[in-house]
Amino acid sequence: MSVPSKRDVFRKDLLAGRTALITGGSSGIGFGIAEVFASYGASLVLTGRDEQKLAAAEERLAPLGTPVVTVASDVRDYAATQAVIAQAVERFGGLDILINNAAGNFNCPFEKMTPNGWRAVVDIDLNGTFNFCHAAFEALKASSHGGRVINITLAQGVSGWPGSSHAASAKAGVTALTRSLAVEWGPHGIRVNNVLPGPISGTEGLRRLYEDRGEGEKELSRVALGQFGETDDIALSCAFLASPAGEFITGCDMTVDGGRWLKRQWL
Numbered sequence: 001m002s003v004p005s006k007r008d009v010f011r012k013d014l015l016a017g018r019t020a021l022i023t024g025g026s027s028g029i030g031f032g033i034a035e036v037f038a039s040y041g042a043s044l045v046l047t048g049r050d051e052q053k054l055a056a057a058e059e060r061l062a063p064l065g066t067p068v069v070t071v072a073s074d075v076r077d078y079a080a081t082q083a084v085i086a087q088a089v090e091r092f093g094g095l096d097i098l099i100n101n102a103a104g105n106f107n108c109p110f111e112k113m114t115p116n117g118w119r120a121v122v123d124i125d126l127n128g129t130f131n132f133c134h135a136a137f138e139a140l141k142a143s144s145h146g147g148r149v150i151n152i153t154l155a156q157g158v159s160g161w162p163g164s165s166h167a168a169s170a171k172a173g174v175t176a177l178t179r180s181l182a183v184e185w186g187p188h189g190i191r192v193n194n195v196l197p198g199p200i201s202g203t204e205g206l207r208r209l210y211e212d213r214g215e216g217e218k219e220l221s222r223v224a225l226g227q228f229g230e231t232d233d234i235a236l237s238c239a240f241l242a243s244p245a246g247e248f249i250t251g252c253d254m255t256v257d258g259g260r261w262l263k264r265q266w267l
């Protein structure tokens with residue numbers, strides 16, 4: 001008997017009839033979520049700033065046969081965000097799932113960080129998540145499946161993150177937003193959860209925060225399971241939360257990190 005792949009765990013039509021919007025869906029974990037959601041039948045709206053990256057992502061998804069709309073926009077721009085939501089609703093008749101994945105990060109000691117460097121990351125990670133949640137509310141409320149918001153955060157938003165204090169602070173804010181909205185939006189049937197990835201191989205995040213700085217091996221030694229994750233590990237957790245199996249889950253932190261948060265020796 002052949003060993004089933006991770007994607008075989010769920011049925012092929014798991015997300016059929018649903019529309020999912022993924023911010024930063026053109027690369028890395030966001031693209032991984034797009035691929036998995038497309039393979040389960042969801043219609044997709046992907047955002048990012050770079051049109052060429054979006055076009056390449058659309059081309060890679062084409063063989064999966066699901067409708068994909070890409071919109072170049074910056075999550076920091078509220079008016080542009082409203083336009084993205086309007087486009088999603090116009091094209092697909094509604095919105096069921098919002099994944100706030102876009103983020104910015106760079107390693108920098110706090111005392112060397114400029115106010116603009118701090119602001120750039122907080123604006124993308126925290127204010128960008130505000131923008132999409134706020135603009136998507138009416139559409140998510142109208143979802144016949146019960147709207148879903150999945151915010152991609154980090155365990156370092158709880159532990160703190162020496163060298164990335166801006167990202168840790170922004171993700172802590174997102175974590176608090178998730179928990180607040182889970183309660184506020186419960187009466188509207190909207191489930192709001194965090195997914196916390198550990199280090200995921202082949203991503204820009206792992207590259208710029210660890211590998212490019214010669215810290216890849218050290219980061220690997222912090223993972224209890226002794227391996228980096230795959231984008232599918234994160235995407236399949238998101239698929240579960242977005243599916244009918246996630247109906248009674250809201251306000252949770254789904255940590256998908258190989259036990260990295262427990263074994264986090266910083267020095």
Ligand code: HXC
Pocket residue numbers: 103104105106107108113114115116117118120121167198199200204205206208209
């Ligand atoms: C110090 C830096 C810097 C660096 C930028 N800045 N990079 N400071 N060290 N390496 C400063 C700039 O000098 C500027 O401040 C301010 O930040 C804004 O920079 P811009 O380039 O003008 O901003 P912008 O074009 O908006 O780009 C945003 C960005 C960029 C965050 C700086 O890196 C970006 O677009 N990143 C998106 C992709 C990304 O980061 N992916 C990884 C996510 S990983 P001054 O004062 O000079 O004007 C993640 C978790 C990873 O979140 C976990 C791994 C396990």
Ligand code: NAP
Pocket residue numbers: 023024025026027028029030047048049050051053073074075076100101102103104124152153154196197198199200201203204205206
């Ligand atoms: P990535 O490959 O750099 O992807 C980031 C995506 O967001 C890209 O599509 C990027 O496209 C887009 N983006 C960035 N800034 C944007 C902005 N201002 N407006 C709109 N789109 C923007 O990053 P990743 O490593 O996959 O990380 C994805 C998420 O997972 C982030 O939330 C990150 O914090 C989290 N995470 C990652 C890891 C990891 O190991 N990689 C671990 C824990 C948590 P453009 O550049 O074209 O805009």
